[in-house]
Amino acid sequence: MSDKKNYGFTTTILHNDRRKGIEHGSLHKPVHTSVTFGYDDARQLAAVFQGKEPGFRYGRQGNPTISALEDKITRMEDGVGTLCFATGMGAIGALFQALLRAGDHVVSSSFLFGNTNSLWQTTAGQGIAVDFVDATDVANVEAALTPATRIVFVETIANPRTQVADLARIGKLCAQRGILYVVDNTMTTPYLFRPKSVGAGLVVNSLTKSIGGHGNALGGSLTDTGAYDWSNYPHIAANYKRAAPAQWGLAQLRAKALRDFGASLGPEAAHHIAVGAETLALRMERTCANALALARMLEADERVAAVHYPGLASHPQHAIATELFKSYGSLFSFELKDGIDCFDYLNRLTIAVSASNLGDTRTLVIPVSHTIFFEMGAERRASMGIAESLIRVSVGIEDTADLLADFRGAL
Numbered sequence: 001m002s003d004k005k006n007y008g009f010t011t012t013i014l015h016n017d018r019r020k021g022i023e024h025g026s027l028h029k030p031v032h033t034s035v036t037f038g039y040d041d042a043r044q045l046a047a048v049f050q051g052k053e054p055g056f057r058y059g060r061q062g063n064p065t066i067s068a069l070e071d072k073i074t075r076m077e078d079g080v081g082t083l084c085f086a087t088g089m090g091a092i093g094a095l096f097q098a099l100l101r102a103g104d105h106v107v108s109s110s111f112l113f114g115n116t117n118s119l120w121q122t123t124a125g126q127g128i129a130v131d132f133v134d135a136t137d138v139a140n141v142e143a144a145l146t147p148a149t150r151i152v153f154v155e156t157i158a159n160p161r162t163q164v165a166d167l168a169r170i171g172k173l174c175a176q177r178g179i180l181y182v183v184d185n186t187m188t189t190p191y192l193f194r195p196k197s198v199g200a201g202l203v204v205n206s207l208t209k210s211i212g213g214h215g216n217a218l219g220g221s222l223t224d225t226g227a228y229d230w231s232n233y234p235h236i237a238a239n240y241k242r243a244a245p246a247q248w249g250l251a252q253l254r255a256k257a258l259r260d261f262g263a264s265l266g267p268e269a270a271h272h273i274a275v276g277a278e279t280l281a282l283r284m285e286r287t288c289a290n291a292l293a294l295a296r297m298l299e300a301d302e303r304v305a306a307v308h309y310p311g312l313a314s315h316p317q318h319a320i321a322t323e324l325f326k327s328y329g330s331l332f333s334f335e336l337k338d339g340i341d342c343f344d345y346l347n348r349l350t351i352a353v354s355a356s357n358l359g360d361t362r363t364l365v366i367p368v369s370h371t372i373f374f375e376m377g378a379e380r381r382a383s384m385g386i387a388e389s390l391i392r393v394s395v396g397i398e399d400t401a402d403l404l405a406d407f408r409g410a411l
């Protein structure tokens with residue numbers, strides 16, 4: 001396949017492995033299970049260790065199957081390089097492990113995936129100050145910046161309340177101040193949105209969700225978009241500054257996070273994720289259409305108190321979402337009117353499954369305050385706009401009419 005032609009999203013993913021030639025003409029990059037890689041010439045092994053020659057050495061730092069997936073994600077995000085991790089949290093934790101030190105400051109959106117919220121509480125206890133702000137308005141981010149701010153962290157569409165960060169204006173602000181801008185793109189995926197377009201330096205994807213798409217493998221990734229000038233970052237060790245500055249961030253992340261902490265993606269999981277990614281665009285078209293149909297139906301029902309979905313005209317960031325994203329995502333949340341028990345409602349659904357994953361091919365539902373956001377307590381939930389009766393829906397690829405009937409029937 002030619003490297004020069006400007007192929008579309010799906011064509012590029014489907015044929016990407018062949019660009020570099022696959023063993024024996026295989027159409028899938030094979031699953032390499034070998035933990036280590038042998039060399040006939042010991043000098044070559046040394047050259048690989050010293051970074052003077054490309055090559056694999058030990059599975060924790062990389063493997064041909066993982067590399068093929070990393071390359072695919074780099075192409076999806078239009079970046080310069082990607083590192084895969086065992087989970088999405090492994091990828092987010094790597095920021096803390098490789099890039100932050102005691103005395104540093106992070107500004108994070110307060111509308112966050114629950115475990116990321118928990119991680120920032122942990123780092124705060126280790127000398128890294130984290131300020132949570134309402135990132136739907138860049139003014140709140142700007143007001144929180146200090147001379148020690150190293151990272152601004154936001155999600156595109158927040159899970160579960162679907163607030164959309166002021167993505168483009170925050171990107172401009174970070175560029176002006178030379179601050180690393182990290183965007184978690186899990187909810188939009190590179191098919192709906194490329195954070196590079198708003199100046200993000202690093203992009204997080206939980207591959208467990210829509211990219212893998214079938215709920216059969218955990219994984220996470222960090223992609224360097226090339227937008228951040230690493231020569232501005234104060235904590236890059238001399239060891240990782242041998243190549244051009246564009247390589248510094250991933251070099252340090254690979255060594256200080258992946259190698260030293262060891263949250264490496266397994267080759268079998270990488271294979272499942274790579275196969276799932278082939279149909280990302282098709283699945284997103286279907287799940288976004290299903291989500292919009294369900295959100296519209298529920299919003300029109302008098303027994304429903306509120307529906308949160310960026311595709312609805314009533315959503316506070318509907319205009320920004322329309323401007324930035326190809327569509328509005330697979331996830332929405334809603335609140336039932338007082339008197340309707342959310343557990344009774346969920347138990348009456350016959351297609352949607354009560355479960356905690358999202359981005360699966362199957363529709364999954366969960367009572368947020370009683371499960372994924374239980375540990376943080378009522379006060380923090382209220383500050384994040386999470387009602388006690390909030391139900392999160394991760395919409396699958398089922399037939400639209402079946403889903404509409406299921407959600408209407410359960411009311």
Ligand SMILES: *Cc1c(COP(=O)(O)O)cnc(C)c1O
Nearest residue numbers: 087088089113159186206208219
């Ligand atoms: C699920 C999720 C993560 C964490 O990913 P895991 O693969 O479950 O570790 C991070 N960010 C967002 C927005 C998520 O939905």
